[in-house]
Amino acid sequence: MDILIRAKRERVEHKFEDKVPSNTVYCYWTGIHPKNIETGDKVMFTDGKTVYAEGVILGVDDFDGLMFEPLKRVSYPQPKKAPTRGFTYVDKDVIQ
Numbered sequence: 001m002d003i004l005i006r007a008k009r010e011r012v013e014h015k016f017e018d019k020v021p022s023n024t025v026y027c028y029w030t031g032i033h034p035k036n037i038e039t040g041d042k043v044m045f046t047d048g049k050t051v052y053a054e055g056v057i058l059g060v061d062d063f064d065g066l067m068f069e070p071l072k073r074v075s076y077p078q079p080k081k082a083p084t085r086g087f088t089y090v091d092k093d094v095i096q
Helices: 009-015
Strands: 002-006 027-029 042-046 050-061 065-068 072-077 087-090
Touching: 009 050
Parallel strands: 002 042
Antiparallel strands: 002 087, 027 065, 042 050, 050 065, 050 072
């Protein structure tokens, strides 16, 4: 199961692979602790219309939240309606 997070680009910008130090293995997104995900699932960030960043989920930490690889820049319509806050699960079969 993949997840879609609604977030302003400014909150995500420093997590792009071209912005993090070259030895960075993972990034965190705090405040969420999704239950229905596995290592290798996708995390997508949307502005409410367009997915502008995505990465591979590495796990969930009880203290720090979601761990994922540094993000790639993308641009495609969000696969389902994004929540106004937080995240939503996305079935893999509806993603491009």
